[in-house]
Amino acid sequence: MIKKMIDIRICGLIFTIASTAFIIALSIPFFTEARLQPFLYDSGVDSMGALICAALFYGCLRQEGEGTQNFRLLIVLVSLCFAVNEVLFFTSLVPEQRTLCFTLCLVSKLLDLVMVTLFCRYIRVTLGFEGKLAKWAGIIIPVLMILEIIVLVSNIFYPFTFGVDANGVYQTTPLTWVEDIYLIAISVITIIQILMCRSSRREKAAAMTFMLFPVVEYVLIEHFGNSGQYGMILMSLIVMYCIIFNEKSTKLAATETELHMAQEIQTSMLPSxxxxxxxxxxxxxxxxxxxxxxxxxxxxxxxxxxxxxxxxxxxxxxxxxxxxxxxxxxxxxxxxxxxxxxxxxxxxxxxxxxxxxxxxxxxxxxxxxxxxxxxxxxxxxxxxxxxxxxxxxxxxxxxxxxxxxxxxxxxxxxxxxxxxxxxxxxxxxxxxxxxxxxxxxxxxxxxxxxxxxxxxxxxxxxxxxxxxxxxxxxxxxxxxxxxxxxxxxxxxxxxxxxxxxxxxxxxxxx
Amino acid sequence: MNIKKKKDGNTLTVMIAGRIDTATAPEVDARINESLDGVESLILDFTNVNYVSSAGLRVLLVLQKLMMKKGGMKLIGVNDDVNDVFEVTGFDEILTYEKG
Known part of the structure; x- marks a missing residue:
């Protein structure tokens, strides 16, 4: 059983490293090809993000406790998102790869969905959120999620909220805002969870970095036509990691001191x-x-x-x-x-x-x-x-x-x-x-x-x-x-x- | 550490291979205990056990006490090194076992 757990973790670590290597390798043509040059900056961000994912995964490889499994899965997903994003840039503006580009867009959006949901769940488990509200959230989230998936998948048949035109360019539609309903709803739920949970202030503050998510999302979409949720979730994860694990290690250090004292008492009991x-x-x-x-x-x-x-x-x-x-x-x-x-x-x-x-x-x-x-x-x-x-x-x-x-x-x-x-x-x-x-x-x-x-x-x-x-x-x-x-x-x-x-x-x- | 179990009616035979020490004793304990429902006779095959530490003895003691109420427990294939441990610690008095 213990061995199996370690195997899964090692697979996760290998994945995050492979994803980083893949993105870096794929980013080489971005320097030379005119078509890809506008995405050079984004490609750099992807490489960097994937690298941070790998490092973060390594950091919590041996962590145990509530929500860590979820935490690791989130890192893997974020890493996957960066990889998908990178391929997306690579295929855009190429009319022949229109279908692939569309598929990747869809996958990327679905991954977003899973990621935000997992993050919400992670916050609930780590910070300990219970009560009536949690029950309501437990009903609302799956319903909204299924609706969102239906909306996204329906784009295969008709460009309802987004599409990729004949030139391979991503297109929004007047109904694109529908996609955001779920994101907004789950962000609100997550924020409520953070505010109402019984965790320490430091943990709350760390989780609150997530609140920046909608703001940054807005700025990025309005001004650069680009979305940055992976980056935001990754950032939240890093801050949470630092604070929560730091708190744990403080407790651990205290236990170690106590053990040391116990040893001293014990030794002093013996005639010396x-x-x-x-x-x-x-x-x-x-x-x-x-x-x-x-x-x-x-x-x-x-x-x-x-x-x-x-x-x-x-x-x-x-x-x-x-x-x-x-x-x-x-x-x-x-x-x-x-x-x-x-x-x-x-x-x-x-x-x-x-x-x-x-x-x-x-x-x-x-x-x-x-x-x-x-x-x-x-x-x-x-x-x-x-x-x-x-x-x-x-x-x-x-x-x-x-x-x-x-x-x-x-x-x-x-x-x-x-x-x-x-x-x-x-x-x-x-x-x-x-x-x-x-x-x-x-x-x-x-x-x-x-x-x-x-x-x-x-x-x-x-x-x-x-x-x-x-x-x-x-x-x-x-x-x-x-x-x-x-x-x-x-x-x-x-x-x-x-x-x-x-x-x-x-x-x-x- | 390798544990194989075979259930035959109300007799459970457990084949253990490796060292039973601080690191492995909890696993041995858990793996045997999860299968003890309705077991009246527990046979531990020690043919491939080459070392038993005090943590391992504790597992045997707990099992022995438990099985005394339910039926019985017997160890088979106990090698010389493990036998030495049983004799030194006095566990030879409370355990039923055959040397192998």
Missing amino acids: IFPAFPECSDFDLYASMDPAKEVGGDFYDLFMIDEDHLAMVIADVSGKGIPAALFMMSSKILINDHALMGGSPAEILQRVNKMVCINNDANMFVTVWLGILEISTGKLTSASAGHEYPIININGRYELLKDKHGLAIGAMEFSKYKNTEITLKKGDSIFVYTDGVAEANNAGGEQFGIDRTIESLNAVPKGASQKEVLAGVRAAVDAFVKEAPQFDDLTMLGLTYRGSEKGVGSKAEQ
Whole structure:
């Protein structure tokens, strides 16, 4: 469906460009042929107009929203009118091409009709015009339109309102004014719409440039025997484009600022001053989060449950943007609250899951790894709610710890979680992360992967601080990804156990 | 992303090909949901699915919850990479699927 839409748009763009090229190519003889020279100026206007159409179409190629489809169709029609007009000049004053000239005149007039009607509709949709008057307009417009078409087509049989004489010259008749009835009626309706709609003044003013249409039309017809409605509609469209889209982009900029603020609030929620617990020298702890451009749902948390227990959390919310950020906030607070209430990591996650599930109509979920380190003994108890496997270093090398997994938090109300226990000796480390690390893609679409993650951890010189370890992994990811844009948040947390000063840590080694 | 659907009585079989991630998940969701009227058994053919992100898991979760009330849902032809994702996230506990 989306693909089809783009195809139609591309066709429109190609058409406007082709139309411009066609008019410019056709205008070359206008410089030399005596017959065409009086139209040289008009031909230039046509080329210019068609070029502006192509540029304008390109400008709103990716615009979405009410009336934009209509807007693009209008541009294509205006461009077509310029092309028809150009051929019209080319065929005029040639007796043999009388029929073609007449046909083109008729087509041009019919196109005018469609264009003005579409413009009226566009104004109604964009500016939002409703009520009784709109209903009346909805009846009057089609009736008048059909009458106008009958009048125009009847010229094929008898030069009722216009004709092309034997010399190929366009001729008006005493009844030509009949053609203008529809134009006048629809102009009046359009103007009423503009005046009565509930749009902002700026939008109204932009649409009002359309009011110049009858004036310019009058001047052009009276003094140059030429009509300029395409030009006027094009001008109105440009002014509308500038003002309406400018307003939209102002709103967009405001949204972007808000998103940026949300990201700042989110980042400031994470502990970012290291060492996080300067009074505690029993471990080296570091964590980092590099959000992707969009507000994401990764987070980590570090806090002391009591004097002997350190809690570490790393989590990844499904989805992105403001919903993910809100869900992240509530999950983070819930985990923190429930951890402080006590219990093992599995019990804590079970309680948090229940709380999250109660009001989770959006069906969002969050993968969480929660580890509680008993500082005095080095015993690390952890539970995983669908989170990536931790990478541990207890034998001198980093390797994957395939811990017991429960379901991501928020997915199902009665999920059960299991504790995994390991004991850290002096110098042992643990590294937890989110999928942004292993799933970082290079330009070729290849993933960094878990093996490269482990490799990069092992490549860091022994005895390096956790800050350096995390920087090492980050550098390896960057070197792999190169210039491909960062798609997901990159969040990591690392801990090295230094052993308890109280000397109990040695017990764990046995 | 390529989605083919086949309806046989009250069984709907959906063949999905490609990655189910943030970009494609809404389409998968919409295409399946538009055909769920009267369906009691939903079969998702994952033979040609090579990656499922968390956005894709969310679609599966919503479908699973919905189909639990209506009948059942089953995935077939799940490859190793996707199976890994299911196992890591714990989705293997709630989804019924066959590896392929």
